[in-house]
Structures are given as structure tokens and as C-alpha cells.
Amino acid sequence: xxxxxxxxxxxxxxxxxxxxxxxxxxxxxxxxxxxxxxxxxxxxxxxxxxxxxxxxxxxxxxxxxxxxxxxxxxxxxxxxxxxxxxxxxxxxxxxxxxxxxxxxxxxxxxxxxxxx
Amino acid sequence: xxxxxxxxxxxxxxxxxxxxxxxxxxxxxxxxxxxxxxxxxxxxxxxxxxxxxxxxxxxxxxxxxxxxxxxxxxxxxxxxxxxxxxxxxxxxxxxxxxxxxxxxxxxxxxxxxxxx
Numbered sequence: 001x002x003x004x005x006x007x008x009x010x011x012x013x014x015x016x017x018x019x020x021x022x023x024x025x026x027x028x029x030x031x032x033x034x035x036x037x038x039x040x041x042x043x044x045x046x047x048x049x050x051x052x053x054x055x056x057x058x059x060x061x062x063x064x065x066x067x068x069x070x071x072x073x074x075x076x077x078x079x080x081x082x083x084x085x086x087x088x089x090x091x092x093x094x095x096x097x098x099x100x101x102x103x104x105x106x107x108x109x110x111x112x113x114x115x116x
Numbered sequence: 117x118x119x120x121x122x123x124x125x126x127x128x129x130x131x132x133x134x135x136x137x138x139x140x141x142x143x144x145x146x147x148x149x150x151x152x153x154x155x156x157x158x159x160x161x162x163x164x165x166x167x168x169x170x171x172x173x174x175x176x177x178x179x180x181x182x183x184x185x186x187x188x189x190x191x192x193x194x195x196x197x198x199x200x201x202x203x204x205x206x207x208x209x210x211x212x213x214x215x216x217x218x219x220x221x222x223x224x225x226x227x228x229x230x231x232x
Contacts, residue, residue, distance in 0.1 A: 004159065006122065006174055008211060021220045028219035043120065043213025046182075049189070051210035058122055058213045060176075066162075073165070093209065094167040095124060097159025097174045103144035104137040 002038075002099040003063040005072075008055035010091030020057070023088055026081055027059055033077040036068030037061050054091040069096060118154075118215040119179040121188075124171035126207030136173070139204055142197055143175055149193040152184030153177055170207040185212060 011020050024042060031040040039062035045052050063069040072078055123143075127136050140158060147156040155178035161168050179185040188194055 003162075004174070004176070005163070006124075008122075008209070018222060021222045025219035025222055041215045041217055042219075043216050045211040045213060046119075047121070047210050047212035048186075049210050051208055053209050055209070055211055058120070058211050060120070070164075092167055093124070093169050093171070094163050094165050095161040095171055095174050096163035097161060099157045100159050101157055103141035103158075106134060106137045106141055 001065070003066060003069050004097050004099060005061040005063065005069060006093075006095050006097070007059040007061070008052075008091070008093040009057045009059070009085075009089050010052075010054040011056060011088055012090045015088050019088060023085055024057070026084070030072075030078060030081060031061075034072050034075045036063055036071055038064055038068075053093075055093060117181070119182060119185050120213050120215060121177040121179065121185060122209075122211050122213070123175040123177070124168075124207070124209040125173045125175070125201075125205050126168075126170040127172060127204055128206045131204050135204060139201055140173070142200070146188075146194060146197060147177075150188050150191045152179055152187055154180055154184075169209075171209060 009023070011023075027042065028040060031037045040059070042057060042059045045056050045058065061072075063072065125139070127139075143158065144156060147153045156175075158173060158175045161172050161174065177188075179188065
């Protein structure tokens with residue numbers, strides 16, 4: 001199983017691209033500083049749909065289990081990063097999920113076209 | 117290069133777990149209906165951080181290029197799905213990003229600890 005940790009950031013308009021790059025650099029650096037981050041990727045929003053709600057960057061971390069995620073959350077280097085970015089981020093959304101590839105089994109007649 | 121399409125949904129409290137499962141089933145079904153979706157995964161939020169802002173589910177689609185993503189967005193089956201879910205979703209956030217693994221190069225002295 002894979003546990004994904006999705007982080008969306010928005011930055012205040014006052015912040016330079018160099019400042020944003022430094023936030024990304026420090027976030028990426030956590031992969032080397034904190035044990036248990038199996039994968040780290042990021043990217044700048046390019047959706048044409050206009051549903052970003054003020055977020056401009058995505059960070060996707062992958063953990064093998066909840067223990068690794070929990071250890072990351074309280075790790076001193078993560079805590080220092082989370083504290084350091086406060087003045088720069090105008091929007092922060094975080095969701096974690098266990099990766100599922102198949103849809104859940106829909107019981108009863110919920111799969112009929114009249115439901116929900 | 118990989119183009120990720122991140123979709124966060126929140127559902128109104130009135131909706132049953134069967135209704136939510138049906139939304140997931142129809143979303144997952146798009147992988148078979150719409151060409152160009154290289155990967156599809158989803159999961160229910162389990163973050164303990166309380167930063168989900170009303171979203172409870174994550175869907176992560178991967179495309180090989182922007183053309184595939186653009187074709188997906190206007191595909192009739194996607195349009196029908198997007199229209200059908202309107203009564204059920206209370207929050208929708210969407211960001212797309214090209215997957216980057218390395219931090220951007222920070223020019224000048226922006227990487228010093230005094231910046232930003």
C-alpha cells in the first residue's frame with residue numbers, strides 16, 4: 001500500500017519567484033532529511049479549469065505506511081520548515097490517502113443510473 | 117514527462133456512502149471511456165492535520181501530455197460526469213502539474229538562509 005500526502009500551496013502576491021523557489025528547495029530537501037519519504041514530486045499548477053482556489057503549487061509525497069507519515073509530521077526538520085513557510089503561504093490544503101486503483105463495490109442498487 | 121491532474125472533492129453531508137461510492141465508480145470508469153488517461157488512483161482523506169478545507173476525497177489522474185489532458189477535459193463522457201456530480205459535491209479543487217522531482221535552481225543568493 002502507498003500513502004500519499006498531497007500538499008497544495010498558494011503564495012502571496014508579494015513573494016518573488018526566488019522566494020517561491022526557495023520554498024520548493026527546502027520542501028524537496030526534506031526527502032533527504034526525514035526518513036520514510038519514499039517519493040517526492042512537485043509542480044506548478046497549469047490547470048485551465050480555474051478551480052485552484054488560490055493554490056499554485058502541488059507537492060506529492062509518498063509513504064509506505066502511516067507510521068512513516070506520522071514520524072514525518074512531527075520530525076523537527078518538517079516542523080521547522082512548516083514554521084518557516086508561514087509568512088509566505090496564503091493558502092495551504094493537505095489531504096492524505098491510501099492509494100486505491102479500483103472503485104469501491106457499490107452495494108444494492110446504488111449502481112443503477114437512478115442513484116444517487 | 118508526466119502531467120498530473122489532481123482533483124479534490126468534498127461531499128455534502130446529506131449524501132450517503134452509496135452515493136459517494138457511485139461518484140467514485142463513475143470517475144474510475146472514465147479511465148476506460150476516455151483515451152489518454154495513463155493512470156488513475158483515488159483515496160479517502162486520512163490526514164490528521166485538519167487542512168482539508170472540506171474535501172474528503174482525492175483523485176489523481178496522469179496524462180502523458182497536455183493534448184491528452186485537454187482532450188479529456190472536453191470529452192463527452194467527462195463532461196457528462198462533471199455535470200452529473202454537481203448536486204453531490206460541496207467542494208471541488210483541481211490543479212494540474214508537470215511532475216518535477218528536483219527543486220528549481222535558485223539563482224543569486226536566494227538560497228542563503230536570509231532569503232526570502
